[in-house]
Amino acid sequence: MGGNLKITLQKCRKSYVQQECNASRNVICEHCIECANGFYANNTCGANYGNDRLDTECVLCPENAFCPGTTEFQQPLLCSEQRCAANQQVATLCNATHNVTCKACQANSWSYAGRTELGPCLCNAGYELQGVLCVACAVGKARQANYNNSIVCETCAVGTFTSVSATITCSTCSKCAANQQVATLCNATHNVTCKACQANSWSYAGRTELGLCLCNAGYDLQGGLCIACPVGKARQANYNNSIMCETCASGTLTTQTATTVCRSCSANCELNVSLVKKIADFTGTYSTTDYYSTAMGGSSRISWLAYANSIGATYFNINAEGWGGVFGNFGESGITLAYIEFTLPSG
Numbered sequence: 001m002g003g004n005l006k007i008t009l010q011k012c013r014k015s016y017v018q019q020e021c022n023a024s025r026n027v028i029c030e031h032c033i034e035c036a037n038g039f040y041a042n043n044t045c046g047a048n049y050g051n052d053r054l055d056t057e058c059v060l061c062p063e064n065a066f067c068p069g070t071t072e073f074q075q076p077l078l079c080s081e082q083r084c085a086a087n088q089q090v091a092t093l094c095n096a097t098h099n100v101t102c103k104a105c106q107a108n109s110w111s112y113a114g115r116t117e118l119g120p121c122l123c124n125a126g127y128e129l130q131g132v133l134c135v136a137c138a139v140g141k142a143r144q145a146n147y148n149n150s151i152v153c154e155t156c157a158v159g160t161f162t163s164v165s166a167t168i169t170c171s172t173c174s175k176c177a178a179n180q181q182v183a184t185l186c187n188a189t190h191n192v193t194c195k196a197c198q199a200n201s202w203s204y205a206g207r208t209e210l211g212l213c214l215c216n217a218g219y220d221l222q223g224g225l226c227i228a229c230p231v232g233k234a235r236q237a238n239y240n241n242s243i244m245c246e247t248c249a250s251g252t253l254t255t256q257t258a259t260t261v262c263r264s265c266s267a268n269c270e271l272n273v274s275l276v277k278k279i280a281d282f283t284g285t286y287s288t289t290d291y292y293s294t295a296m297g298g299s300s301r302i303s304w305l306a307y308a309n310s311i312g313a314t315y316f317n318i319n320a321e322g323w324g325g326v327f328g329n330f331g332e333s334g335i336t337l338a339y340i341e342f343t344l345p346s347g
Contacts (some may be wrong), residue, residue, distance in 0.1 A: 032056050032071045037097040040067040040076050061096035068099070079116065086113040089121050108134040110146070120149065126166040128152045136166035140188035144168050156188040163190050178205040181213050200226040202238070212241065218258035220244045228258035236260050 032045030035058035045056040061067035065076035079094035084102035087110055094100040094116065105111050105121035123134035126142070129149040137143050137153035142162055145151040156162055156170035173186030176194035179202055186192035186208065197203050197213035215226035218234070221241040229235050229245035234254055237243040248254055248262035 030055065033058065034071045035059075035067070035069045037069045038067055039069060041070050041073050044073045045071050063096075065096065066094050066099050067096055083114040083116050084111070087111050087121070088115070090115055090118050093118060106132060106134060108136070122147060123149055125168045139163060139165055142167040142170045159186070161186055161188055161191055173208065175205070176203070176207040179203055179213070180207070182207055182210050185210060198224060198226060200228070214239055215241055217260040229254075230257055231255060234259040234262045 033056040035041050035056060038061050039058040040061055042057040042059045043054060045054065056071050061076050064079050066079055066082060067076050068074075077099070079100065082094045082100040084090055084100065087105050088102040089105055089111055091101040091103040092098070100116060102115075108127045109121035109123050111121040120129060120132050120134075123129050123143075123146065125144055125146040127134040127136055128143055128151075129135075140162060141153040141155050143151065143153040159173050160170035161173055162170050170188075171191075174192050176182055176192065179197050180194040181197055181203055183193040183195040184190070192208060194207075200219045201213035201215050203213040212221065212224060215221050215235075215238065217236050217238040219226040219228055220235055220243070221227075232254060233245040233247050235243065235245040251265055252262035253265055254262045
């Protein structure tokens with residue numbers, strides 16, 4: 001035999017030995033099979049398993065696992081261990097062929113870390129889920145929960161309100177201050193509004209219902225106004241608008257408007273000049289000298305009759321001599337005082 005036989009050994013890369021090298025041929029290699037998605041390699045192709053004669057052994061991915069496909073030994077990845085981070089939601093579920101994919105939460109929502117199931121993130125308090133969006137609670141509604149998307153915004157309860165959107169908790173309705181009345185009631189969408197009491201009235205602090213303030217004593221409610229009691233009437237109450245001004249009882253009187261209590265009449269008339277002057281001062285129409293005279297038929301009669309006409313009163317007990325009725329002499333001057341009986345008009 002002539003010269004020496006030289007044999008070069010070849011190592012297979014990403015392949016396995018199908019036939020070994022011998023005197024007449026080199027080693028024969030075959031490329032390793034790469035397992036497809038949904039399968040996992042149960043061995044490593046080309047590893048030293050009985051002279052490198054093993055191809056990749058691909059096995060179907062089990063349920064609830066993810067198998068990315070490879071030529072090297074790898075156990076299936078459990079889907080339960082593939083989770084989204086905080087404030088992310090699942091975009092696609094983990095399955096045999098691909099891992100879970102995640103995306104950011106929708107606006108006005110949040111999520112805990114570790115989600116593995118499809119579904120929108122949890123709406124923040126003050127927002128509710130409509131479709132896949134978190135929408136702000138409307139004016140007059142609120143939502144405190146932020147852990148359950150099935151809880152929706154709820155209308156504010158009686159005695160509470162909110163005048164803004166995206167409210168978490170409704171506010172307690174306010175109350176009017178002293179000497180104010182309610183202008184508009186508090187409801188779910190706005191607070192109570194107040195205004196000053198009508199003239200000649202008052203109110204305690206803390207009102208929440210519609211209604212006029214309470215008329216002061218000496219006034220009664222007519223329409224929406226507190227009107228002064230007329231002469232001859234009085235009203236002591238100041239806590240109940242249904243109580244009206246009442247005519248003074250027998251034996252009492254009032255000569256002024258807005259009277260709270262009628263006063264008692266005098267027991268006897270004083271037949272003297274000072275009394276006549278008091279009458280004159282009360283009428284405020286004529287001077288005191290016009291109301292008494294030293295002779296019947298003087299200017300006194302004319303003035304009294306004129307005053308009676310001016311107030312719409314009827315009169316009687318007057319004779320042709322000018323006075324009639326009762327006369328009396330008093331004082332050192334011998335002045336005579338007479339009287340006329342008047343019937344005052346109604347009211």
